[in-house]
Amino acid sequence: MEEQEKEKEKQRLHLVVFPWLAMGHLIPFFHLSKLIAQKGHKVSFISTPRNLQRLPKIPPHSSLSSLITLVPLPLPHVENLPDDAESSNDVPYNKQQLLKKAFDLLESPMADFLESSAPDWVVYDYASHWLPPLAAKLGVSRAYFCLFTAACMAVIGPPSLLIDGQDKRTKTEDFTVVSPWIPFKSDMAFRYHEVAKYVHENESGTPDTVRFGIAVRDSDVVLMRSSEEFEPEWFELLRELYGRSIPVLPVGFLPPLVEEKPTRVKDWLDEQRVNSVVYVALGTEATLSQGELTELALGLERSGLPFFWVLRDPPESTRAVSEMLPDGFLERVRDRGMVHFGWAPQVWILSHDSVGGFLTHCGWNSMIEGLGFGKVLILFPMLNDQGLNARLANGKGLGVEIPRNELDGSFTRDAVAEFVRLAMVEEEGEMVRRRVKEIKGIFGDRNRNSRLENEFICFLEENRPNKLA
Structure with a gap:
């Protein structure tokens, strides 16, 4: 029995999960963490103290409670950002760049955590562009969990365009036309008001397009909250734009559980x-x-x-x-x-x-x-x-x-x-x-989605970093 436990422990992955500071990101990342833990793997779910308190509670008697550890990292202070603001829900839209500035200051405590815990994988969001290169340096595998559609990511474009200032889309009008790399008939572009209304100075220092570009380029796998059954043409295009060296895996839609009746x-x-x-x-x-x-x-x-x-x-x-x-x-x-x-x-x-x-x-x-x-x-x-x-x-x-x-x-x-x-x-x-x-x-449909969930967890298991190397 003891031997079996040792073998199980050897096979068990340790994943660090680190979402952007928005409830619409924290909840799906937490859902994904629970799916991973249900397969017997350990998860360190990292966010700020207030955001961790907002997550759905895991019952203490549940098997997940021993596999998911909530790790609080205090959000560093940034001028003009209210002290109690830890998520996009807490600030008006025009202050979100300040929130990103504070988020970027978590790089040092994250580096300390990764060094001390030596996880197998880090599952990250688009905003932490500094995390994939940091994880790579420490020999940790990198999964970008993308909460956008394949169509949206295709419109944003290939990483090579987004990084190093090659993206020529600087004016509002540039985003209102269909991107030239979309090879089929499409109306997939923004309306003027959808972009112009919210254009503001980039106070975080790093444009979102660059964050997206690095999130994709420096990943070992891109996990998409979508399915090829729903948007097959966009998945096909995305794989062409990213190149065959970056696997793009749908994880399904992570159907939510129905809460209590109010x-x-x-x-x-x-x-x-x-x-x-x-x-x-x-x-x-x-x-x-x-x-x-x-x-x-x-x-x-x-x-x-x-x-x-x-x-x-x-x-x-x-x-x-x-x-x-x-x-x-x-x-x-x-x-x-x-x-x-x-x-x-x-x-x-x-x-x-x-x-x-x-x-x-x-x-x-x-x-x-x-x-x-x-x-x-x-x-x-x-x-x-x-x-x-x-x-x-x-x-x-x-x-x-x-x-x-x-x-x-x-x-x-x-x-x-x-x-x-x-x-x-x-x-x-x-x-x-x-x-x-x-x-x-x-x-x-949960059964339909669970097949995709199982496939991506198998990918993580089969592509764990070789610790001995």
Whole structure:
């Protein structure tokens, strides 16, 4: 028995997992860590103290509790960044570069940890461009876990272009045309407002494009939270752009577990008809202006459909979002609309039978959750990769996009009402609703996804670094 245990210990990998400081990154990285630990491997999950407290708790009696160790690294102080800001949820969008600056200062404590613990693999995010070369120097294998679609990564381009200043895309307009290396017909480009609205000085010192380039170039494998069944043409192109020396492995969609039922929310949803409710949630990073909030509210009212709208106060805002809603709006929609202020159990809400559609900012996590439960998408991209995700979903017939002014992103209440109704009830939207139901299994079926999960863990096991060498 003792010999068996020794053999098991010898076969056991030790992985260091290090996500970017955003809940939309921490949660999938933690999910991935649990999958790895379920196969008997040890995981050191590293982040800042406050972020580690925000993670779902592992029951102390679970076998995972002995295999996953949470390792806190205090976030170094950076001028103009609030002391309690440890994630992108804690700061307005324009301060995220300062968060990256603080994140980059974790290089030294990370080096100390890697040297003292000598792991087999480090699984890292796009933002820590300094980590892959550091790990390589210490003989640790490197896996870049990419939380973006293959389509999005293909648009960003090959590492050789992104590093060493070869990328000629410097103006907003450069990102509104289809990249020349995309060899097939495609509309995979940003709209002007999706880029211009959020262009700001790069206070972190390292552009995101360079971070992406190094994350890919210096990896031993790129793990993608997607599948070839969903975007085969983009996986094929990505492998050409990265060259055959960098394996690109889909890990599936990591379907989330449904959380506990929240009483107040449950009672309201239980009273609604099946597939009748539009769930509206625009993520935690983008902020609607007063004008945008007004048009969205009045559009939802004008649609005549039941809705559940999650709103939160933006970080560092002096005005509560509840005060920004149109006069009398809450009273007028009281019988068919619920406006929920603060955090809401999104996965549970999307799993509810009464929810038929999801008006989303097109963050990849949210789209995976919506499609995994067969909800038609009403696409309203705000920033980062969301515009490209909207093009991808629209192109595959999984949603309808609310039309907006290409230059400033403005939209009307009438457009909101029209496209919400198109997605939910109009005859012209029937094909989209049917297509979403057909593809639900690719995103939400655990057995289908577990095959890809097993394949990537096998890759890590078979390609461990040779410690003796």
